[in-house]
Amino acid sequence: MSVTSAGVAVADTGAIGSENSGFTGTVYGDGDPFYDACSNQSSTMIKMTGTNVGDLLNTAGVTWGWFQGGFKPSSVLPNGNPVCGRSHTNVGGISITDYNPHHNPFEYYASTANPLHTPPASVNEVGHNGQANHEYDLSWFFQALAAGKMPAVSFLKAANYQDGHAGYSDPTDEQHFLVKTVNAIMKSPFWANTAIIITYDDSDGWYDHQMPPIVNSSADPATDALNGPGVCGHGTPLGGFQDRCGYGQRLPFLVLSPFARPNFVSGTTIDQSSVLKFIEDNWLGRLRISTTSFDNIAGSIDNMFTFSHPSATRLILNTKGQVVAR
Numbered sequence: 001m002s003v004t005s006a007g008v009a010v011a012d013t014g015a016i017g018s019e020n021s022g023f024t025g026t027v028y029g030d031g032d033p034f035y036d037a038c039s040n041q042s043s044t045m046i047k048m049t050g051t052n053v054g055d056l057l058n059t060a061g062v063t064w065g066w067f068q069g070g071f072k073p074s075s076v077l078p079n080g081n082p083v084c085g086r087s088h089t090n091v092g093g094i095s096i097t098d099y100n101p102h103h104n105p106f107e108y109y110a111s112t113a114n115p116l117h118t119p120p121a122s123v124n125e126v127g128h129n130g131q132a133n134h135e136y137d138l139s140w141f142f143q144a145l146a147a148g149k150m151p152a153v154s155f156l157k158a159a160n161y162q163d164g165h166a167g168y169s170d171p172t173d174e175q176h177f178l179v180k181t182v183n184a185i186m187k188s189p190f191w192a193n194t195a196i197i198i199t200y201d202d203s204d205g206w207y208d209h210q211m212p213p214i215v216n217s218s219a220d221p222a223t224d225a226l227n228g229p230g231v232c233g234h235g236t237p238l239g240g241f242q243d244r245c246g247y248g249q250r251l252p253f254l255v256l257s258p259f260a261r262p263n264f265v266s267g268t269t270i271d272q273s274s275v276l277k278f279i280e281d282n283w284l285g286r287l288r289i290s291t292t293s294f295d296n297i298a299g300s301i302d303n304m305f306t307f308s309h310p311s312a313t314r315l316i317l318n319t320k321g322q323v324v325a326r
Contacts, residue, residue, distance in 0.1 A: 035113035063127030069159025070098025127151030
């Protein structure tokens with residue numbers, strides 16, 4: 001990865017750690033994606049190189065899409081660049097801008113970016129190669145679902161006001177988004193063959209008491225602040241990449257599916273890349289995005305499923321989390 005400012009690679013110690021002479025290192029800030037015209041063009045931006053899961057799905061001919069709240073431009077500037085200015089009011093009564101560029105992973109890669117936020121030509125394009133390049137406003141997921149065209153793999157990101165991030169969202173806001181989304185999928189013909197995975201990228205202030213295991217030690221002395229000198233400097237399974245000393249703090253991980261094992265709490269150590277591993281195992285013949293990516297050492301979520309005994313139960317909730325239909 002490289003950090004850029006106005007399109008030029010620069011060293012920025014406020015955005016990356018242990019950068020080399022080519023200004024590559026480990027990103028620990030919230031730099032916006034370089035390939036997104038709604039990014040803050042006057043601040044540090046980040047480019048990613050290499051292969052991502054979207055590239056692998058494209059090569060395999062598997063339909064997929066990233067759907068994010070606020071991706072649809074509120075207006076377009078004379079130079080053709082989009083303005084992502086749509087906003088909503090959260091439960092606290094505060095107006096929050098919907099779209100956050102640095103929440104969109106595929107905009108960091110030239111191969112999977114949709115810089116101008118171009119919509120698909122029609123609902124028939126959703127999930128397929130086309131002018132939107134698999135990058136969509138969240139509304140297109142519900143249009144595709146209603147049209148019977150939900151992609152095989154869909155990544156959904158709520159608008160900021162409903163994403164549960166402490167400071168500008170709330171668990172109640174998040175619950176409204178989840179109930180709407182899960183209800184829509186459960187009511188569709190796709191439910192019988194669907195797994196919904198609900199996960200989080202960080203704690204955002206909702207901290208857990210459990211200290212995470214160190215699964216990939218780092219060679220960078222900066223990580224000594226976590227456990228003391230030398231603790232994170234040995235035995236790196238992924239080749240000694242610097243600034244890696246994960247996992248981070250414990251977070252919720254939920255699976256909703258007719259195939260989900262009922263009344264079950266998994267004891268497997270997993271992380272977000274376990275979702276990536278599940279996609280790779282299910283659709284890509286266990287192909288990994290690289291030899292040094294975390295999907296190589298991620299725990300499996302397979303024990304959360306019982307594929308031989310699916311359940312036909314549907315629990316339709318209201319926004320208060322109450323069951324209103326089965």
